[in-house]
Amino acid sequence: MSTIMPSARQRSLRIWAFWAVPALLLLLPLATNAYTQFIVNGMLISVLVTLGFTLVIGNLGQLAFANTAFFGIGAYASAMLTAKFGLPWIVTIPLAGALGALGGFLASAAALRGIRSYYLAIITLAFGELMRWAYLHTKPLTGGTDGLPLPREVVFGISLSDDTLKFYIFLGVTVVLVKATLNLMRSRFGRSVMAVRENEVATASLAIPTARVILVTFIWSGFVVGCAGALFARHVGHVFPESFGMLHLIASFAMVLVGGLGSVLGAVLGAVLLTALPEYLRAFPGMEELFFGLIVAAVLVAMPMGLASLLRRLSPIFVERYYREES
Amino acid sequence: MTDLLTIEGLSVRFSGLTALDDVSFTLEEGAVRAVIGPNGAGKSTLFNAISGYVTPTSGTVHLYGRELTRLTPHAIAEQGVRRTFQNGGLFPALTVLENVLTGLHAQTEGSFLDILLGRSKALKSEAENIHRARELLKLMSMDHMADTRAGDLSGGQQRIVEIVRTVASDPPVLLLDEPAVGLSPVARAQMMDIIHRLAGEKGVGILLIEHAVELVMAAADRILVMAAGARIAEGTPEEIREDRAVLEAYLGHS
Incomplete structure (x- = not known):
């Protein structure tokens, strides 16, 4: 019996590895300047955006591209609730998540009506463009092309324009959402999500309500990405419709693929790498896009299963599991 | 013996074509009933109609007297009628253990929120099911494969x-x-043993579609013979072997 179980040591190593990352990150502001801190904050947002995206297209296997719509909904919800309704920004994070979840619910309606693959792709892309159109044409609420600035705020006596303070808040939100998502994936829910991807007909034969699995996955994805939107609104301080277009969608898609489709770890790696990469490429003015494209292509050719597959080969603690044996 | 499954007058018509024509029978506790017939006889339609993948045009399905007709596949499975698939229904990317755990979905406790927050209620139930899944794999001498991807198994292991x-x-x-399709003779014997044990020791009522005649004759208590959607004969393996209608359906007029 003991030989077939992943060893207790391996399990504790995995828990250790997970918590060591945020623990070390607490010290990061000591090593950054204002500019690099801003980049790192953007990274945390990308981690959540990529995580929500990979759940739907990787784990659930649905070709749905409404991710940027969830992101925009979250960002505008947070901006509007702070600027127009005077709510403290912190409070708008879960509210933006809830509205992102509503977006997820709407996107899932298409999938649940039996619209799949390319048809789902085009209908969800249209959803994203429709949202962008809405931001542009509801000027009294969203500011239209002028965008919507967030008011200045002070928390714990520190201005919310301070990137170090934002970093700690972003880090907290990111860790909570990544951990919660891991809890979900390492449970009967995560198994059901994978099962629907692999064989939806057989999944139903196991007393698993497949429609509910699809619905809840979209809702959770929308929640995570909606929260990321709220962080983004504070990160840039002023939301514009252009931030939520095809460019953002394609960039998130690249992060999902470079990290490894359907992998929580991959979402983190892909987001970090592809947020950092353009900064390093600034050393080659005029060639940035070319190098960026080449590097993405090279990673995908060398590792079709993404960066996460590299770590999996290094140590079994990085293998994605859809059950949880702790406690 | 207790009647488990009662099928009455089950028919399925697809725009003029009668795929299943007024089929009735009961399945008792511990019984193994084979359904045989040439291709297109309606065997798979019968399975799909019982398990909810095809809506019957008329007729009823009852389990313990409770009506299952027209429930969704997952609801029928939850009521206690479970099936396998002809072309294999495993989830290749999940491990053997994870695959078995999907079969325990309805037995795992804890709400979405319990799971999300990692509450002990959900974790405890999960741990119990993992234990159970490992025990079951051990019974089949598959425990050493628990962490293998299902897609990497041989056909028989799958x-x-x-x-x-x-x-x-x-x-x-x-x-x-068709649990024995594509299996080696050794794996076939193992499959037969599994069927016997499930029916004999656990009292499971088993309905079996199978083309391997020797397996059908050895495993089934009763055989239902179908052709063109309808029942043409029913009886013990010995009776079916002698039945003229069956010989005609299979071999043509001789």
Whole structure:
């Protein structure tokens, strides 16, 4: 019996590895300047955006591209609730998540009506463009092309324009959402999500309500990405419709693929790498896009299963599991 | 013996074509009933109509007297009628253990929120089910494969894991759709042994579609012969062997 179980040591190593990352990150502001801190904050947002995206297209296997719509909904919800309704920004994070979840619910309606693959792709892309159109044409609420600035705020006596303070808040939100998502994936829910991807007909034969699995996955994805939107609104301080277009969608898609489709770890790696990469490429003015494209292509050719597959080969603690044996 | 499954007048018509024509029978506790017939006889339609993948045009399906007709596939499975699939229903990217755990979905406690927050209620139930899944794999001598991807197993191993997954929740009724297709003689013997044990020791009522004649003759108590959607004969293996209608259906007029 003991030989077939992943060893207790391996399990504790995995828990250790997970918590060591945020623990070390607490010290990061000591090593950054204002500019690099801003980049790192953007990274945390990308981690959540990529995580929500990979759940739907990787784990659930649905070709749905409404991710940027969830992101925009979250960002505008947070901006509007702070600027127009005077709510403290912190409070708008879960509210933006809830509205992102509503977006997820709407996107899932298409999938649940039996619209799949390319048809789902085009209908969800249209959803994203429709949202962008809405931001542009509801000027009294969203500011239209002028965008919507967030008011200045002070928390714990520190201005919310301070990137170090934002970093700690972003880090907290990111860790909570990544951990919660891991809890979900390492449970009967995560198994059901994978099962629907692999064989939806057989999944139903196991007393698993497949429609509910699809619905809840979209809702959770929308929640995570909606929260990321709220962080983004504070990160840039002023939301514009252009931030939520095809460019953002394609960039998130690249992060999902470079990290490894359907992998929580991959979402983190892909987001970090592809947020950092353009900064390093600034050393080659005029060639940035070319190098960026080449590097993405090279990673995908060398590792079709993404960066996460590299770590999996290094140590079994990085293998994605859809059950949880702790406690 | 207790009647488990009662099928009455079950018919399925697709725009003029009668795929299943007024089929009735009962399946008792511990019974193994084979359904045989040439291609297109309606065997798979019968399975799909019982398990909810095809809506019957008329007729009823009852389990323990409770009506299952027109319920969704997952609701029928939850009631206790579980099935396997002809072309294999395993989830290749999940491990053997994870596959078996999907069979225990309805037995795992904890709400979405319990799971999300990692509450002990959800974790405890998960741990119990993991334990159970490992025990079941051990019974089939598959425990050393628990962490192997299901897609990496041999065809015979996949069939066995699929059966373990299907019976993990202790369903009273099991529908096996060609469990021996593509199996080696050794694996076939093992499959037969599994069927005998499930029916004999656990009292599972088994409905079996199978083309391998020797397996049908050895495993089934009764055989239902179908052709063109309808029942043409029913009886013990000995009776069926002698039946003229069956010979004609299979061999043409001789």
